[in-house]
Amino acid sequence: MFNGLRHWIGAGAVTLVLGLATSADAQILERKHEPYYQYMLPISRAFGIEMLDARLRVAEAYTTALNNDLKQQLANMATKDLGRFYGTLQQKNAALATELKTAVDAVVKAINDGQSASALAARARPLVARAYDAVIDPALRSNLQFKAAVTASLLVAEDGVSEGFEEAVKFPNRQQYPAGWGAWERVEVLWKELAAVAPPALATEGTLLMDNMRPFYKTKHLPPSPFPMEDQEELEALAHGMSTVLENLADASLYVGRDMIRLAQTLADTLAPACADYAAGRDALATERVYAVLEHFVSEASGLSGAVSVMAPEADQRARALFPRLVVTRYQAPAGAVNMNAPAVEACLGLMAVMAEAKKVVGG
């Protein structure tokens, strides 16, 4: 496996971008589009919809009672997945929002009760498809840069293909594997759509990268321990290689942390209306924004938290304590660090202060 995949990572970028010449400046590659900056909230909503569908796929695939770890993993569909877009769905189609929430809650309940949720999950998935149509403008959904960014999120964001596998192998936190598998299934679908419009060399490179990632997720069920392929760094490298293919295909930068000052400002700008929403009782809308901010704050490859954790560790610790007050995250607030009964707006304003401090420490 190693030889095959190593021969292809990055090869397309080489041939398409740099050619063979040796003079320099004219060949420096910049990107025209920045979808995460242009569409940060819609991409986060789409990612939530994708992950909800992914977890429903997992629930559908398991027809027997699930262990507690997997139950906990799948329960995220009712919180962190739905939470990314539920406020907007309520605005766009309140009836569908209620119907979807009821369906998802039923799946989670069945799982928690030790029953098969397979049939319930199968019935919920068409609702997810309808929610996608309601929440994301069709023109935006078919936008190349938008689709590339959503695919990139599925590849490298928390619970996605790379992170899901890494968590499962590394810690080990085995129940993360099925989430990664569900994300992988969606990446397969999205890549087929993207490959259809890709230049031949990029399509070939991306398809070969996909071929090399597939063995990591060859089963939808938890593989035996130890996993047949334990090298999570290899999958991570492949996923980032695929992100490079997507960047080339969409002529888009898909790593927001290349400009930390701008990222800090953008996260603050995205968060500010959430605090107003919390104050006005529009919690579902506020939550969508917090999830979007959280994703780019904690992103392992390109997030703000990494730098802040070193440059201003107290600020990072405050963020890690405040986020769990507002949304479901793998962060856990230290006992007593945050009053979990305090109004959400206070936590939101606390996060705003962190973002302001973060901007300063990264040079803004």
Added chain:
Amino acid sequence: MTYGFLVRRGFVGAALASGLLLGADGLAQTPVKPGDTYRIYVANEYNADITVIDTATDTVIGAIPISGRPGLVRPRGMALSPDGTVVYVSVSDFHPEFEVPEDKIVAIDTRTNTVLQEFRAGGNPERVAISPDGKQVWASLEAIAHGGGYDIATGTQFVQFRVGIEAEGVAVSPDGKWVYVTAEATHTTTVYDVENKRILKHVLVGNRPRCVAFSLDGTRAYVSAEIGGTISIIDVTRNHTVVANVNLGLDSRPVELVVDPAGKYLYVAGGGTSAIYVIDLATNRIAHIIKERMGRRPWGVTITPDGKKVYTANGLSDSVSVIDPECMCVVKNISVGRGAHSVQVGVVPARG
């Protein structure tokens, strides 16, 4: 670029006057001595061995096993003793979360190509650097977000200090005062004050920094940023502040970097584009991009002490590319082991 060319330009004199020459991750290189010969050492991440190449013929002359568990134990970054006769290799496994006996630094004698010594280095050492006096090894300990200093004479750790998350590159300044450690996940370079035994500061650099190298005079440090596609230039004399960034392009994915013995060029391995970027240090602009015939995904790069040849470790094609700096072109590709990660030039001193 031949030796004669260097002499004419006065480069060799300047290089020799500086004493030690600093290469990838601050690796000390020896001054050129007549009759010395060079060997290339390539850390093969998936083969768990080190390929040895004779630079006179550019052919493989052997392999040094590092572990009997290829694919499970991996050699990665390397560094040279100041006289070039000992190659230090950071060794770990693929499970950074666990402490294993293979977390260590292995010292190889270039004259015999045998293992001289092993140091315990827990925490998944990824790269190493040697102090200018040759008495200390410094390592980036990836899994525990620390830098570590080890006494070569005793093989014991004498200091461990906190750096950013996913520690990666490490270099020692030519005067031995500073140890720089990069961290991939925090986008930082930590400056450790050796004399006062304290962390001086953390410097924000480009996105996902990998390796660091000092200029020959030690006034500048160059940090590659893999996702940023940049080289951050740190002014050591101005409180270790980033004073410029060289943009290599977003898909360049730069990793290892080495200053040539003349101090004129910085060679940067561009893993994303399978290219070597050559930066003119007088202007901080890209002077050349070497791409034709390059192996795939170069991560490692080094240069012989006489400046006559540049070697790259190409992880996707399991090969080493040989570059002639005179034409700035690849003149040969050599097959090595699986997952060529890093490359160094060892010195075999002339007899007598």
